[in-house]
Amino acid sequence: MALLEIQDLAKSFGGLSAVKDLSFSVDDGEIVGIIGPNGAGKTTTFNLITGFTVPDEGSIFFRNQLICGKYPEEICRRGIFRTFQSAQSFPNLTVKENVLIAAMLHQPSLRLASEEAEKILAKMGMIEKQGIKTKYLTIPEKKRLELTKGLATHPKIMLLDEVMAGLLPMEIDQSVQIISQLRAEGITFVVIEHVMKVIMSISDRVIVLDHGEKIAEGTPKEVSTMSNVIEAYLGGDILFAQD
Amino acid sequence: MIFNFDLLFQAIIYGLIIGSIYALISSGLTFILGVLKIINLAHGEFLMLAMYFAYYLFAGFELDPFLSIFLITPLLFFFGAFIFYLFIKPILKSPVINQVLLTIGISIFLQNLALYLFTPDFRTLDLSYSQRTISMGKLPIGIPQFIAFTVSISITLSFYWFLKSTDLGRSIRAAAQNREAAILFGINVDRIYLISFSIGAACLGVAGPLLATFHYVTPTVGLDFLMTAFVVVILGGMGNFLGAFFGGLLIGLTESVGAIFIPGPGSLSPIVTFIFLIIILLFKPEGLFGRRLR
């Protein structure tokens, strides 16, 4: 079995189907991109995988173990970390404290957790900001912080929900570099993105969702030429123009 | 246990009557909650003040409380506006606990003001027809209670009609559901908040005199009704108007009928209400009828 295996996942909210018959897998070391128009069910899928939402049907396997129905914190402990579209943090705590709390998951002592937090902050280039309360950070900084926190939880898989939204091109390049480097260090990624340049350049594989269902799967090049994908986006100009 | 149908029937009637008052009181509370998202813990004290106004208008000018409604309701409306503008508006964006404490502060102030001005004595209104009854089958129903019931029901239903069918009502519902969108549509949300809070208070301007015709008046009377009003509001769904209506009737009924079946002092019956409340909060916090302001 693959590292992460999703089978026949389904979830509806009040009669409206958000996700239906969704199956896909993610192998160790891959970077899988998930794209689709707004409302396609991408974030819901993340919520289902990480336990923030309980699926109506289907199974989710991580490292051959069933994880659906578990609490989010349990899933995080097992090695799946997710970011939020709106970049969540602990607003009145400093950057360092945010990462510290995340680091405490695997470090028995406060001192060790603190050291690790500093190491990770330095690695992610956030060390100068460590004393600032996160409510004062800009959105890109908050997103970077979330990534940093995630690393502190020693994840095997990171689920990134639109981490590039709102970033300047230079910042996007930086983030792409960081993700590549982290992949080289052994972390698997599943990335939801609207910024096509990112998806095309870093994904090994791309999954396309529309109205809660998977309508296409393949390499970035393959997917960008599929007619149903182009249709889903109402005119493929969006895909081609970014290239 | 001897089962007395007459007793049961009487309990049902009384339950409906007091329930209609609960419905009216709770409508005001749920309205404020639904539109402004504020828990007005001073709601009981507004009621208390309305009752005292009714009492003194009767004691001093022999003005029948059912008539003094016409005076007291606008009075409470402006009082509500006054309180809103000075005290509520500044804390609309504060954390919930701060809002709660602010309204508690208002409640403490008003309660003790009444204590100081009116003394803790219980007062009752002795209307010429206080003891007269009309018969419903074999059962006598007090005339004041009966009138109170009809007025409550009519006012509550008109309120509902107002929200559904008038422009202002629609604007209020819009502002309640989505503040930003309402602003974009040109609705003056600040004014809506002011009006809504005042209307919530005005409900008590009706309920107060009605209640005073058959319930004693004392500075702490607000507290008892506040508790019940809260249960009704949660039960009916916060911000849900019809929910408050049916919830009020339901609670009135369960209290009244429950008192027959629960042995021992009647004062144990609120426990049932509170247990009920906890269960609702755990399993269906949107209330029996759902949350949104309908």
Place this chain on the structure above:
Amino acid sequence: MRTWIESKALLLVLGMLIFLILIPHLFTFSSYLLHILIMTFYFSYLSSCWNLLGGIAGQHSMGHSAFVGLGAYSSTFFLLKVGLNPWIGMLLGGMVAALAGLFIGYLSFRYRLRGLYFLLVTIAFAEILYILFSNIRSLGGASGLVVPLKEEGLINFQFSSKVTYYYIILAMLTFVILFTYLISRKRLGYYLIAIRENEEAARAVGIRVIDYKLLVTTISAFLSALGGTFYAQYTYFIDPSTALGIGLSVEILIYPIVGGVGTVFGPAIGAFTLYPLAEFIRGILGAKTTGAHLMVYGVILIVIMIFAPGGITGLFNDMFLVKDRRQK
């Protein structure tokens, strides 16, 4: 990165503590003034216990009187019935309250009640207890229970001089404040603060939210109950209106909110400010008129909520502490 104030704070606190310890020896107090101090410490204590759950963890409860009452009634009831030593009764009361906390906490947190809903459940829970205790004859009903006079001494937890009570409650207060300070620097404190700041984000970094909420609720309940027993042994009388009920619950949370919710000293600061002030006003106004002093109290609450929403500590922070360093 400590400010001047923070580094001198330890000295300040130590000095304060020494001063408080010496007070009964430095001044000759009337019994009344000593009583005021004791009650101030008592409420500081209860509020600090509340603060663990409400301030640090951010779960505002308006039903803490339930725990206080369970403590007071447990120890007093068993003292009356089987002559149980009040110190043991104190522990027993603590455990009863802890169980109650566990119960209502589990129900609430398991069903994801937060904010207003949690507040309401705690109110309902406390009210149920209030009604029960007011109506059950063997628990004293509305008339309450009287603590029987025993030979004075530490064993019996009864003293003729108020000074001993003063030291006991001061010790309890010091303990709970120290406890709050210590856990805020450890994993438990950080996790609770994380839960307060953003529960979802806390889950996302592996914090077992329900477990930690339950833990702090249990601790808070246990400690609050100890205060209840102290109160019973000090005043020799408890009834639903003083040991249970919404009035007590509200009072317990007013002090932390006014003093600075979530801070180590906030609850004590709030109690030290408001309680003597309320007594003072009552002294001036209360004799002649009923309720006038509480009117002033209401006004103070209103004013503070509008103008100093962060409490006294918040005001202090705004005025004296270095502003948070923002991005350059």
